[in-house]
Each structure stands twice: as structure tokens, then as C-alpha cells.
Amino acid sequence: MTIKFLAEDDRPREKFLLKGKNSLSDSELLAIIMGSGSRDESALDLARKIMASVNNNWHQLSLLSSKDLTKFKGVGEVKAISIIAALEIGRRRSVQEIPYKPIISNSDDAYLILKNQLSDLRTEEFWAIFMNQSNKVIHISKLTQGGISQSVVDVRILFKTALDHFSTGIIIAHNHPSGSLKPSKEDINITKKIREAGETLSIQLLDHIIITQDTYLSFSDEGLL
Template identity: 80%
Template sequence: MSIKFLAEDDRPREKFLLKGRSSLSDSELLAIIMGSGNRDETAVELARRILASVNNNWNQLSLLSVKDLMKFKGVGEVKAISIATALEIGRRRAGQEVPEKAVISSSRTAYEIFRNHLSDLRTEEFWAIFLNRSNKVIHFTQLTQGGINQSIVDVRVLFKTALDHFSTGIIIAHNHPSGSLQPSREDIEITKKIKIAGETLNIQLLDHLIITQNSYFSFSDDGLL
């Protein structure tokens, strides 16, 4: 009996998608790794039996070799290697420090992130930094590429990206290949449009930078936000 024949609430993959990974039991997590059970047991039942053999302790399970795992009916070499690999990934993750996210404290620190991507281009590009409530960078991406004089951003795409990453703040930037730091009428209009849209979604536009080869202009520092 494969997972697809179980009641929906008992299907680990579906439950993962509907309720999130934290809703899964240990046996359901292991069942996803294995993918299937045997003729007599579902993947969840097999996983439950394997875990019971090590007192439901992941550390004890990690001590089992591939040959040890293959002693369970329904666990071949491929499943055993998948289990051992998942446990090794967990071991390595536990030994690593969580990388510190960059914090944006001023227009200058934002400029330092943007400059490597925008300062030397011959055509305009539009980029955005997405921040959490602590002003830590959670995502950084290019949104558009344009011509020599203009790069228009789709506000819907900008805020969809922000929502996808649970961002509460945005800093946008584009370059002026001409070298001029003066914001154009279109720059001012799109800034206002993004600011208003952000207020509706409770996502704050913190700054808009214009980048040239050697310098930058900040809408926030210049009182235009």
C-alpha cells in the first residue's frame, strides 16, 4: 500500500504542504525520505517500526549502517542510503553556525550592496533589497533590465517578491549610465507609486537609490520619501 492510497490527513507529503513541516511526526518525516513501505506496511508504518528499534531517537538511528538499515523488510540499498544521507545532512547542519544577515543601517550600507551590480553598467537595471523588521537583508534580486535611458519596474512583481519573502521593508535602486545623479520625472513618479502601494500592504519603502559609477543619490536622505 503506497502513500497515495492513504487518507489525505495521513499522507506525509500532502500534510507537509498543507500544514507545514513542523506538523509532521518523526515517522512521517522518515516516511517521506523512504518514499514507500513494503507489501505489509505503509511507509509511515515502516518508519514507525524503524524508529521504535532505536527508541525513537534520531541520534541512535544515525549510528545504524546501510547494512543495518537494510535488515528491515522493505528497506533496500537506495532507501538505506537516502536515510543515512538525510541524517548526515542533519549532522552537518547542526555543526554549522547560522550565517549572519547583513543589516542596512544607512543609505551608504545599501549602496555598498548595490554598487557591485549597478555601477559599471551601460544599460539601466532595477534591483531591490528586501528586509525584515530588524532591517536585515532577507533577499536581494534584479527585477528588470532596460535600455540606455530607462528601466521600468512592475510594481506587482516587486510586491509579490516582498510578500513571498515575508518582507516588511524594501530598498530599491537603479543605475544611470549617463552618470547623472539627478532623479528624472519617471524616477520620482515610480517612487511615489511604490511608496503608496507599500503603505497599502504595510511594506515600507525605505529608500530609492540612483547609482552611478562613482556615487549615488538617496531619495530618503534628500527628503523625497
């Protein structure tokens, strides 16, 4: 079913799904926020009328009160609150700083990010740092936790997370509660498996770090990748 055959209230949502958020006009975005129109007009027609009343200016719309909005036929208190709440979210977003994304340039940078999570644990956990092409950290995730001597990671989950965040590089890490820095046979095998899977997806495994209570071992520094 193409967009033109849908009820007009459904068209902005369908367009969003088919073409993405950037394809929507201001009126279409407002129609999605409202969800429905009135008995006499669709949500899109109502949205066009509201936007026209403020010269298609979001700032001017944000100045309207709930009482102002309910003057439009088809806008009750619930819709008015939804519109005001959405605009308030936009206002708060605009004044917030973009979260600082550290850049990892060596194994010590990665260790400093993860040591507080892993150094004092009594059981093993497997974590990953996901980075963009500039080696900026875009996501950090704990993938598994296990027993005293082993934590098995699902490679599919690791790379699904990487793809979800458009990551081009990853650093994996786990702790050794025993205090030993020596990689186990399983550590070496999973590193190889992840590296090879990453090559297929063009997502580079940059390092695997083993963390103990007070120090770490880097596969990259040791030439084990």
C-alpha cells in the same frame, strides 16, 4: 478528502501540505523520506518500526549503515541511501553558521551593498533589498535590466518577492549609466507607485537609490519619498 480516507503512505505528505512541517512526527518525516513501505506494511508503519529500533533518536539513526537499514523488510538500497542522505544534510546544516545578515541603518549602508553590482554597468538594472523589522537584510534581488536610459520594474514582481521573504521593508535601487544623479520623471513616478503599493501591504519603501560609477543619490536623504 480528509487525511483519514487516504492510503496510509499518502497521509504524512497530505498532513505536511495541510498543517505544515512542524505538525509531523518523527516517524511521519521518515515515512516521507522513504516514500513507500513494503507489501505488508505502509511507509508510516515501517518508519515507526525503524524509529523504535533507535529509541526515536535521530542521532542513533544516523549511526546506522546502509547494510543496517536494509535489514528492515521493505528497505532496499535506494531507501537506505535516501535516509542516510537526509540525515547527512541535517548534520551539515547543524554545523554551518547562519549567514550573516547586515543591518541597514542609512543610505550609505545600502549603497555599499549594491555599488559593486550597479556602479560600472553600461545599461540600467533595477535591484531591491528586502529587510525584516530589524532592518536586517534577508534577500537581495535583481528585478530587471534594460537599455541605456531605462529599466522598467514590475511592481507586482517586487512585492511578490517581498511577500515570499516576509519582508517588512524594502530599498529599491537602479543605476544611471550616464553618470547623472538627477531623478527622471519615470524614477519619481515609479517611486511613488511603489511607496503607495507598499502602504497597502504594510511593506515600507525605505529608500530609492540612484547609483552612478562613483557616487549615489538617496531619495530619502533628499526628501523625495
